[in-house]
Amino acid sequence: MSLRILLADDHAMFRSGLKAVLHTQDDLRCVAEVADGQAAVEECARAAPDVAVLDIRMPRLDGLRAAERILGRPGNTTRVLMLTTYDDDDYVYRALHMGAGGFLLKSAPPEETIAAVRIAARGDALIDPSVTRRLISRFADSLTPPAAATELERLTAREHDVLLLLAEAHSNTEIGHRLGIGDETVKTHVSRILAKLGLRDRTQAVVYAVSHRLVAPTPEQRRPAPTRRGAGRRRRGA
Template sequence: MIRIMVVDDHAVVRSGLKMLLDAHADLEVIGEAADGDEAIQKALSLLPDVVLMDLSMPHGKDGLRTTEELKKLQPDVAVLILTMHDDEEYLFRAIHFGASGYILKSAPHEELISAIRLVAAGDAYLHPNATKRLMGEYIDKLKNGAEAGTYESLSDREKEILAKVAQGYSNKEIAEQLIISVKTVESHKSNLMEKLSLKTRPDLVKFALKKGLLHFES
């Protein structure tokens, strides 16, 4: 049984989705939420397998920020963005914030059911147009010699901070050594981790170790 929570600010949409999903023997809607804050609160107590997340919610957090926060608190939950926006900007941001899939509200019911089952199993789902766009961008990057996620994509300052963070220095210590503000260090650190698709300090240390960057000062 796949446990699902539906997040949408329209009660009629939540009701319709619940009826549709509960009609399938392997799907169960265990909770609903009308905004981002309610979604996070309920997800922490209900522990759904999949969260169907609307992007546009006028009150409180939108779907993207809710997804980002929820994935930090519950990394194993699969978030499937269900939206009317067929816009590549929303698509790329949704993936960046941790969504497992992105499907349009205009998609056939069968496609939605299939997408839910896929993300629940740990796979990713993108509607066909979105897949074409992502592939197109990836090919463009290869042609331009600028494939994302590489060490070469970092600035000199980001490479410097990467090495120091991996060596165990705190943000304050790095700021003092480089004569910059702690806020600047935090900004560089956030940017480099995003470029390298790293989530935690251990991930960063492993990356630095592979690149041979851990040269400790005596």
């Protein structure tokens, strides 16, 4: 049975290219394409796709507000995968708190895009590692140290290790390799971590770890990100 995908991006050529990538897979089918966030909300209500792939910056209604309305609709079953570009960190940080299930750079190679759609459809969360590292670098030093988190005391030593690796955007397979355990064991640890900390998904685990200063930026991550010409410009409707 094919996964039904909605694509929302105001660049027609990008939508066309992404659709072509998805249609190389027998289990992925694009059922709708829209050019703005309001149309994405309406089409999700009508077609109930398995995954909505939303650009963060769109006219009429940006991807964040569109995702919020899609995810907040009673009976919603659509998962949301957000697309971002290099200078979208503020948007991504807001979306982490809102509960979107995944973030992928628009420049990601086709195989990563395909994997991200499947991960989102399963209800898991995916954050592009480079996005996570920049968020840690950018926001960790500005966070006020929180009061002691008593819920952290509920975690075993191994669960704490898994949480740290989650916060660094490692996949289950990568975590398993680092800790010498299998994928299923990693999944069990992740489920227990989320339950003990009262978190919804891996995305919230990243926010939790950063806000509680469990993950610190490396010296390399502390260096200012290179600026790009026109990076501060935003399209109308964003």
